[in-house]
Amino acid sequence: MEKDIEKSLLKEPDLSYGHYTYADYLTWEMEEMVELIKGKIFKKAAAPKRIHQWLTGNLHTELNMFLKGKKCQTYIAPFDVRLPVNSKNDDKIFTVVQPDICVVCDLGKLDERGCIGAPDLVVEVLSPSNNQVELRHKYEVYEESGVKEYWLVIPDSQTLLIYSLVNEKFKASRLMTTGDLAQSSVIQGFELNLEEFFGGFK
Incomplete structure:
Protein backbone atom coordinates (compact mmCIF):
# COMPACT_ATOMS: atom_id res chain seq x y z
CA MET A 1 0.00 0.00 0.00
CA LYS A 44 12.82 4.64 -25.93
CA ALA A 45 15.90 6.00 -27.68
CA ALA A 46 15.83 9.81 -27.69
CA ALA A 47 17.05 10.13 -31.28
CA PRO A 48 16.94 7.06 -33.56
CA LYS A 49 19.29 6.89 -36.52
CA ARG A 50 18.35 8.82 -39.63
CA ILE A 51 17.63 5.60 -41.56
CA HIS A 52 15.08 4.61 -38.91
CA GLN A 53 13.20 7.88 -39.34
CA TRP A 54 13.49 7.78 -43.12
CA LEU A 55 12.14 4.22 -43.44
CA THR A 56 9.39 4.84 -40.90
CA GLY A 57 8.27 8.06 -42.59
CA ASN A 58 8.26 6.55 -46.06
CA LEU A 59 6.33 3.43 -45.06
CA HIS A 60 3.81 5.56 -43.19
CA THR A 61 3.37 7.67 -46.33
CA GLU A 62 2.86 4.56 -48.51
CA LEU A 63 0.23 3.21 -46.10
CA ASN A 64 -1.51 6.58 -45.84
CA MET A 65 -1.76 6.90 -49.61
CA PHE A 66 -3.02 3.34 -50.00
CA LEU A 67 -5.64 3.74 -47.24
CA LYS A 68 -7.00 7.06 -48.48
CA GLY A 69 -10.77 6.72 -48.76
CA LYS A 70 -10.78 3.36 -46.93
CA LYS A 71 -12.02 2.71 -43.41
CA CYS A 72 -8.62 1.93 -41.86
CA GLN A 73 -6.41 4.68 -40.41
CA THR A 74 -2.65 4.73 -39.95
CA TYR A 75 -0.68 6.43 -37.16
CA ILE A 76 3.00 7.11 -36.54
CA ALA A 77 4.81 7.35 -33.19
CA PRO A 78 4.44 8.98 -30.77
CA PHE A 79 0.98 7.45 -30.51
CA ASP A 80 -0.18 5.56 -27.42
CA VAL A 81 -1.55 2.07 -27.96
CA ARG A 82 -3.09 0.67 -24.78
CA LEU A 83 -3.34 -3.10 -24.65
CA PRO A 84 -5.81 -4.05 -21.90
CA VAL A 85 -6.18 -7.61 -20.64
CA ASN A 86 -9.17 -7.76 -18.30
CA SER A 87 -10.30 -4.14 -18.00
CA LYS A 88 -10.15 -0.91 -20.00
CA ASN A 89 -9.92 1.21 -16.84
CA ASP A 90 -6.74 3.32 -16.75
CA ASP A 91 -5.63 1.81 -13.43
CA LYS A 92 -6.03 -1.74 -14.79
CA ILE A 93 -4.02 -1.33 -18.01
CA PHE A 94 -0.39 -2.41 -17.64
CA THR A 95 0.82 -2.15 -21.25
CA VAL A 96 1.09 1.07 -23.27
CA VAL A 97 3.33 0.94 -26.34
CA GLN A 98 4.20 3.35 -29.12
CA PRO A 99 4.67 1.36 -32.33
CA ASP A 100 6.60 3.12 -35.07
CA ILE A 101 3.50 2.67 -37.25
CA CYS A 102 0.12 1.12 -36.60
CA VAL A 103 -3.00 0.62 -38.70
CA VAL A 104 -6.40 0.50 -37.02
CA CYS A 105 -9.45 -0.69 -38.96
CA ASP A 106 -11.89 -0.87 -36.04
CA LEU A 107 -12.32 2.87 -35.54
CA GLY A 108 -14.22 2.22 -32.31
CA LYS A 109 -10.82 1.51 -30.73
CA LEU A 110 -9.68 5.11 -31.31
CA ASP A 111 -10.16 7.94 -28.84
CA GLU A 112 -8.51 11.29 -28.12
CA ARG A 113 -5.66 9.53 -26.28
CA GLY A 114 -4.77 7.05 -29.02
CA CYS A 115 -5.87 3.45 -29.49
CA ILE A 116 -7.28 1.06 -26.90
CA GLY A 117 -7.02 -2.52 -28.06
CA ALA A 118 -4.89 -4.27 -30.66
CA PRO A 119 -4.27 -2.51 -33.99
CA ASP A 120 -4.72 -4.64 -37.09
CA LEU A 121 -1.16 -4.02 -38.28
CA VAL A 122 1.90 -2.94 -36.32
CA VAL A 123 5.26 -1.98 -37.83
CA GLU A 124 8.46 -1.68 -35.81
CA VAL A 125 11.70 -0.46 -37.41
CA LEU A 126 14.59 -1.79 -35.36
CA SER A 127 17.27 0.41 -33.82
CA PRO A 128 20.40 -0.88 -32.03
CA SER A 129 19.03 0.45 -28.74
CA ASN A 130 15.64 -1.25 -28.93
CA ASN A 131 16.21 -4.70 -30.45
CA GLN A 132 15.66 -6.61 -27.22
CA VAL A 133 12.38 -4.79 -26.53
CA GLU A 134 11.01 -5.38 -30.03
CA LEU A 135 12.20 -8.95 -30.40
CA ARG A 136 11.00 -10.28 -27.06
CA HIS A 137 8.79 -8.06 -24.92
CA LYS A 138 6.81 -6.38 -27.69
CA TYR A 139 6.50 -9.59 -29.71
CA GLU A 140 4.84 -11.20 -26.70
CA VAL A 141 2.34 -8.42 -26.00
CA TYR A 142 1.46 -7.99 -29.67
CA GLU A 143 0.76 -11.71 -29.98
CA GLU A 144 -1.15 -11.96 -26.69
CA SER A 145 -3.29 -8.90 -27.44
CA GLY A 146 -4.30 -10.14 -30.89
CA VAL A 147 -2.39 -7.92 -33.33
CA LYS A 148 -3.23 -9.58 -36.65
CA GLU A 149 0.01 -8.69 -38.45
CA TYR A 150 3.39 -7.49 -37.17
CA TRP A 151 6.05 -6.20 -39.54
CA LEU A 152 9.62 -6.12 -38.24
CA VAL A 153 11.89 -3.96 -40.42
CA ILE A 154 15.65 -4.48 -39.93
CA PRO A 155 17.52 -1.56 -41.53
CA ASP A 156 21.09 -2.84 -41.10
CA SER A 157 20.46 -5.99 -43.16
CA GLN A 158 17.72 -4.43 -45.32
CA THR A 159 15.36 -7.23 -44.40
CA LEU A 160 11.74 -7.63 -43.32
CA LEU A 161 9.91 -10.29 -41.32
CA ILE A 162 6.13 -10.47 -41.28
CA TYR A 163 4.42 -12.22 -38.39
CA SER A 164 0.80 -13.21 -39.06
CA LEU A 165 -1.55 -14.26 -36.27
CA VAL A 166 -2.76 -17.82 -36.87
CA ASN A 167 -4.77 -19.56 -34.15
CA GLU A 168 -3.67 -16.90 -31.63
CA LYS A 169 0.04 -17.48 -32.36
CA PHE A 170 2.40 -15.59 -34.65
CA LYS A 171 3.61 -17.41 -37.73
CA ALA A 172 6.71 -15.92 -39.37
CA SER A 173 7.21 -15.38 -43.07
CA ARG A 174 10.55 -16.16 -44.62
CA LEU A 175 13.11 -13.39 -44.24
CA MET A 176 12.48 -10.99 -47.12
CA THR A 177 14.98 -8.57 -48.63
CA THR A 178 15.65 -6.43 -51.71
CA GLY A 179 14.08 -7.99 -54.78
CA ASP A 180 11.07 -9.22 -52.78
CA LEU A 181 7.56 -7.85 -52.82
CA ALA A 182 6.09 -7.76 -49.31
CA GLN A 183 2.33 -8.21 -49.16
CA SER A 184 -0.05 -7.66 -46.27
CA SER A 185 -2.71 -10.26 -45.54
CA VAL A 186 -4.54 -7.79 -43.28
CA ILE A 187 -4.47 -4.65 -45.46
CA GLN A 188 -5.77 -6.36 -48.57
CA GLY A 189 -3.95 -5.25 -51.72
CA PHE A 190 -1.10 -3.42 -49.97
CA GLU A 191 2.32 -4.30 -51.38
CA LEU A 192 5.80 -2.95 -50.68
CA ASN A 193 8.65 -3.29 -53.16
CA LEU A 194 11.61 -3.83 -50.84
CA GLU A 195 14.23 -2.91 -53.44
CA GLU A 196 12.64 0.50 -53.86
CA PHE A 197 11.90 0.82 -50.14
CA PHE A 198 15.44 0.16 -48.90
CA GLY A 199 17.23 1.38 -52.03
CA GLY A 200 15.87 4.89 -51.81
CA PHE A 201 17.90 5.76 -48.73
CA LYS A 202 21.02 7.80 -49.50
Missing part, protein backbone atom coordinates in the same frame (compact mmCIF):
# COMPACT_ATOMS: atom_id res chain seq x y z
CA GLU A 2 2.76 2.42 0.98
CA LYS A 3 4.68 1.60 -2.21
CA ASP A 4 1.53 2.27 -4.29
CA ILE A 5 1.11 5.70 -2.68
CA GLU A 6 4.77 6.55 -3.26
CA LYS A 7 4.70 5.53 -6.93
CA SER A 8 1.54 7.53 -7.62
CA LEU A 9 3.34 10.71 -6.52
CA LEU A 10 6.42 10.21 -8.67
CA LYS A 11 7.09 12.44 -11.67
CA GLU A 12 10.26 10.42 -12.38
CA PRO A 13 9.18 6.82 -11.70
CA ASP A 14 11.40 4.09 -10.27
CA LEU A 15 12.46 2.03 -13.30
CA SER A 16 13.05 -1.04 -11.13
CA TYR A 17 9.42 -1.13 -10.02
CA GLY A 18 7.38 -3.45 -12.24
CA HIS A 19 3.73 -2.78 -11.51
CA TYR A 20 2.87 0.58 -13.02
CA THR A 21 -0.41 1.25 -14.84
CA TYR A 22 -1.62 3.59 -17.57
CA ALA A 23 -3.03 5.82 -14.81
CA ASP A 24 0.53 6.23 -13.46
CA TYR A 25 1.88 6.75 -16.98
CA LEU A 26 -0.41 9.74 -17.47
CA THR A 27 1.10 11.53 -14.44
CA TRP A 28 4.77 11.24 -15.43
CA GLU A 29 6.83 14.21 -16.55
CA MET A 30 9.82 12.68 -18.29
CA GLU A 31 12.09 14.01 -21.02
CA GLU A 32 12.48 10.59 -22.65
CA MET A 33 9.70 8.72 -24.40
CA VAL A 34 8.78 5.59 -22.46
CA GLU A 35 6.64 2.53 -22.98
CA LEU A 36 4.94 0.40 -20.37
CA ILE A 37 5.03 -3.36 -20.93
CA LYS A 38 3.28 -5.57 -18.39
CA GLY A 39 3.76 -2.92 -15.72
CA LYS A 40 7.47 -2.33 -16.35
CA ILE A 41 8.96 0.84 -17.88
CA PHE A 42 11.09 0.75 -21.02
CA LYS A 43 12.81 3.92 -22.21
Whole structure:
Protein backbone atom coordinates (compact mmCIF):
# COMPACT_ATOMS: atom_id res chain seq x y z
CA MET A 1 0.00 0.00 0.00
CA GLU A 2 2.76 2.42 0.98
CA LYS A 3 4.68 1.60 -2.21
CA ASP A 4 1.53 2.27 -4.29
CA ILE A 5 1.11 5.70 -2.68
CA GLU A 6 4.77 6.55 -3.26
CA LYS A 7 4.70 5.53 -6.93
CA SER A 8 1.54 7.53 -7.62
CA LEU A 9 3.34 10.71 -6.52
CA LEU A 10 6.42 10.21 -8.67
CA LYS A 11 7.09 12.44 -11.67
CA GLU A 12 10.26 10.42 -12.38
CA PRO A 13 9.18 6.82 -11.70
CA ASP A 14 11.40 4.09 -10.27
CA LEU A 15 12.46 2.03 -13.30
CA SER A 16 13.05 -1.04 -11.13
CA TYR A 17 9.42 -1.13 -10.02
CA GLY A 18 7.38 -3.45 -12.24
CA HIS A 19 3.73 -2.78 -11.51
CA TYR A 20 2.87 0.58 -13.02
CA THR A 21 -0.41 1.25 -14.84
CA TYR A 22 -1.62 3.59 -17.57
CA ALA A 23 -3.03 5.82 -14.81
CA ASP A 24 0.53 6.23 -13.46
CA TYR A 25 1.88 6.75 -16.98
CA LEU A 26 -0.41 9.74 -17.47
CA THR A 27 1.10 11.53 -14.44
CA TRP A 28 4.77 11.24 -15.43
CA GLU A 29 6.83 14.21 -16.55
CA MET A 30 9.82 12.68 -18.29
CA GLU A 31 12.09 14.01 -21.02
CA GLU A 32 12.48 10.59 -22.65
CA MET A 33 9.70 8.72 -24.40
CA VAL A 34 8.78 5.59 -22.46
CA GLU A 35 6.64 2.53 -22.98
CA LEU A 36 4.94 0.40 -20.37
CA ILE A 37 5.03 -3.36 -20.93
CA LYS A 38 3.28 -5.57 -18.39
CA GLY A 39 3.76 -2.92 -15.72
CA LYS A 40 7.47 -2.33 -16.35
CA ILE A 41 8.96 0.84 -17.88
CA PHE A 42 11.09 0.75 -21.02
CA LYS A 43 12.81 3.92 -22.21
CA LYS A 44 12.82 4.64 -25.93
CA ALA A 45 15.90 6.00 -27.68
CA ALA A 46 15.83 9.81 -27.69
CA ALA A 47 17.05 10.13 -31.28
CA PRO A 48 16.94 7.06 -33.56
CA LYS A 49 19.29 6.89 -36.52
CA ARG A 50 18.35 8.82 -39.63
CA ILE A 51 17.63 5.60 -41.56
CA HIS A 52 15.08 4.61 -38.91
CA GLN A 53 13.20 7.88 -39.34
CA TRP A 54 13.49 7.78 -43.12
CA LEU A 55 12.14 4.22 -43.44
CA THR A 56 9.39 4.84 -40.90
CA GLY A 57 8.27 8.06 -42.59
CA ASN A 58 8.26 6.55 -46.06
CA LEU A 59 6.33 3.43 -45.06
CA HIS A 60 3.81 5.56 -43.19
CA THR A 61 3.37 7.67 -46.33
CA GLU A 62 2.86 4.56 -48.51
CA LEU A 63 0.23 3.21 -46.10
CA ASN A 64 -1.51 6.58 -45.84
CA MET A 65 -1.76 6.90 -49.61
CA PHE A 66 -3.02 3.34 -50.00
CA LEU A 67 -5.64 3.74 -47.24
CA LYS A 68 -7.00 7.06 -48.48
CA GLY A 69 -10.77 6.72 -48.76
CA LYS A 70 -10.78 3.36 -46.93
CA LYS A 71 -12.02 2.71 -43.41
CA CYS A 72 -8.62 1.93 -41.86
CA GLN A 73 -6.41 4.68 -40.41
CA THR A 74 -2.65 4.73 -39.95
CA TYR A 75 -0.68 6.43 -37.16
CA ILE A 76 3.00 7.11 -36.54
CA ALA A 77 4.81 7.35 -33.19
CA PRO A 78 4.44 8.98 -30.77
CA PHE A 79 0.98 7.45 -30.51
CA ASP A 80 -0.18 5.56 -27.42
CA VAL A 81 -1.55 2.07 -27.96
CA ARG A 82 -3.09 0.67 -24.78
CA LEU A 83 -3.34 -3.10 -24.65
CA PRO A 84 -5.81 -4.05 -21.90
CA VAL A 85 -6.18 -7.61 -20.64
CA ASN A 86 -9.17 -7.76 -18.30
CA SER A 87 -10.30 -4.14 -18.00
CA LYS A 88 -10.15 -0.91 -20.00
CA ASN A 89 -9.92 1.21 -16.84
CA ASP A 90 -6.74 3.32 -16.75
CA ASP A 91 -5.63 1.81 -13.43
CA LYS A 92 -6.03 -1.74 -14.79
CA ILE A 93 -4.02 -1.33 -18.01
CA PHE A 94 -0.39 -2.41 -17.64
CA THR A 95 0.82 -2.15 -21.25
CA VAL A 96 1.09 1.07 -23.27
CA VAL A 97 3.33 0.94 -26.34
CA GLN A 98 4.20 3.35 -29.12
CA PRO A 99 4.67 1.36 -32.33
CA ASP A 100 6.60 3.12 -35.07
CA ILE A 101 3.50 2.67 -37.25
CA CYS A 102 0.12 1.12 -36.60
CA VAL A 103 -3.00 0.62 -38.70
CA VAL A 104 -6.40 0.50 -37.02
CA CYS A 105 -9.45 -0.69 -38.96
CA ASP A 106 -11.89 -0.87 -36.04
CA LEU A 107 -12.32 2.87 -35.54
CA GLY A 108 -14.22 2.22 -32.31
CA LYS A 109 -10.82 1.51 -30.73
CA LEU A 110 -9.68 5.11 -31.31
CA ASP A 111 -10.16 7.94 -28.84
CA GLU A 112 -8.51 11.29 -28.12
CA ARG A 113 -5.66 9.53 -26.28
CA GLY A 114 -4.77 7.05 -29.02
CA CYS A 115 -5.87 3.45 -29.49
CA ILE A 116 -7.28 1.06 -26.90
CA GLY A 117 -7.02 -2.52 -28.06
CA ALA A 118 -4.89 -4.27 -30.66
CA PRO A 119 -4.27 -2.51 -33.99
CA ASP A 120 -4.72 -4.64 -37.09
CA LEU A 121 -1.16 -4.02 -38.28
CA VAL A 122 1.90 -2.94 -36.32
CA VAL A 123 5.26 -1.98 -37.83
CA GLU A 124 8.46 -1.68 -35.81
CA VAL A 125 11.70 -0.46 -37.41
CA LEU A 126 14.59 -1.79 -35.36
CA SER A 127 17.27 0.41 -33.82
CA PRO A 128 20.40 -0.88 -32.03
CA SER A 129 19.03 0.45 -28.74
CA ASN A 130 15.64 -1.25 -28.93
CA ASN A 131 16.21 -4.70 -30.45
CA GLN A 132 15.66 -6.61 -27.22
CA VAL A 133 12.38 -4.79 -26.53
CA GLU A 134 11.01 -5.38 -30.03
CA LEU A 135 12.20 -8.95 -30.40
CA ARG A 136 11.00 -10.28 -27.06
CA HIS A 137 8.79 -8.06 -24.92
CA LYS A 138 6.81 -6.38 -27.69
CA TYR A 139 6.50 -9.59 -29.71
CA GLU A 140 4.84 -11.20 -26.70
CA VAL A 141 2.34 -8.42 -26.00
CA TYR A 142 1.46 -7.99 -29.67
CA GLU A 143 0.76 -11.71 -29.98
CA GLU A 144 -1.15 -11.96 -26.69
CA SER A 145 -3.29 -8.90 -27.44
CA GLY A 146 -4.30 -10.14 -30.89
CA VAL A 147 -2.39 -7.92 -33.33
CA LYS A 148 -3.23 -9.58 -36.65
CA GLU A 149 0.01 -8.69 -38.45
CA TYR A 150 3.39 -7.49 -37.17
CA TRP A 151 6.05 -6.20 -39.54
CA LEU A 152 9.62 -6.12 -38.24
CA VAL A 153 11.89 -3.96 -40.42
CA ILE A 154 15.65 -4.48 -39.93
CA PRO A 155 17.52 -1.56 -41.53
CA ASP A 156 21.09 -2.84 -41.10
CA SER A 157 20.46 -5.99 -43.16
CA GLN A 158 17.72 -4.43 -45.32
CA THR A 159 15.36 -7.23 -44.40
CA LEU A 160 11.74 -7.63 -43.32
CA LEU A 161 9.91 -10.29 -41.32
CA ILE A 162 6.13 -10.47 -41.28
CA TYR A 163 4.42 -12.22 -38.39
CA SER A 164 0.80 -13.21 -39.06
CA LEU A 165 -1.55 -14.26 -36.27
CA VAL A 166 -2.76 -17.82 -36.87
CA ASN A 167 -4.77 -19.56 -34.15
CA GLU A 168 -3.67 -16.90 -31.63
CA LYS A 169 0.04 -17.48 -32.36
CA PHE A 170 2.40 -15.59 -34.65
CA LYS A 171 3.61 -17.41 -37.73
CA ALA A 172 6.71 -15.92 -39.37
CA SER A 173 7.21 -15.38 -43.07
CA ARG A 174 10.55 -16.16 -44.62
CA LEU A 175 13.11 -13.39 -44.24
CA MET A 176 12.48 -10.99 -47.12
CA THR A 177 14.98 -8.57 -48.63
CA THR A 178 15.65 -6.43 -51.71
CA GLY A 179 14.08 -7.99 -54.78
CA ASP A 180 11.07 -9.22 -52.78
CA LEU A 181 7.56 -7.85 -52.82
CA ALA A 182 6.09 -7.76 -49.31
CA GLN A 183 2.33 -8.21 -49.16
CA SER A 184 -0.05 -7.66 -46.27
CA SER A 185 -2.71 -10.26 -45.54
CA VAL A 186 -4.54 -7.79 -43.28
CA ILE A 187 -4.47 -4.65 -45.46
CA GLN A 188 -5.77 -6.36 -48.57
CA GLY A 189 -3.95 -5.25 -51.72
CA PHE A 190 -1.10 -3.42 -49.97
CA GLU A 191 2.32 -4.30 -51.38
CA LEU A 192 5.80 -2.95 -50.68
CA ASN A 193 8.65 -3.29 -53.16
CA LEU A 194 11.61 -3.83 -50.84
CA GLU A 195 14.23 -2.91 -53.44
CA GLU A 196 12.64 0.50 -53.86
CA PHE A 197 11.90 0.82 -50.14
CA PHE A 198 15.44 0.16 -48.90
CA GLY A 199 17.23 1.38 -52.03
CA GLY A 200 15.87 4.89 -51.81
CA PHE A 201 17.90 5.76 -48.73
CA LYS A 202 21.02 7.80 -49.50
